[in-house]
Amino acid sequence: MRYKAVICPNCGAIQATGAMGCSKCHTCNKSWNHYRKGKSVGVLREFDNPLAASDFVKAWKKQRAMEQGISIRKGANYVNVKA
Numbered sequence: 001m002r003y004k005a006v007i008c009p010n011c012g013a014i015q016a017t018g019a020m021g022c023s024k025c026h027t028c029n030k031s032w033n034h035y036r037k038g039k040s041v042g043v044l045r046e047f048d049n050p051l052a053a054s055d056f057v058k059a060w061k062k063q064r065a066m067e068q069g070i071s072i073r074k075g076a077n078y079v080n081v082k083a
Helices: 050-068
Strands: 001-005 013-015 022-024 031-033 043-047 071-074 077-080
Touching: 013 050, 022 071, 043 050
Parallel strands: none
Antiparallel strands: 001 013, 001 043, 022 031, 071 077
């Protein structure tokens, strides 16, 4: 089984998934197919294990938050990365 880091084409949320053909966004609840007319839609990268996919998504979210200067969630606490 291949695991994927995907980005929702509707809202831009990033998540890891083990889905083969389509995914459902955990943020906006929309579904989409990973491939349309032979082209990849929303698949950022594929991995052999779920931990690697999860780590990639965490790093992507952290980098994006730092670039935008927004707060990111760590457990139950919010940390301001712009500080």
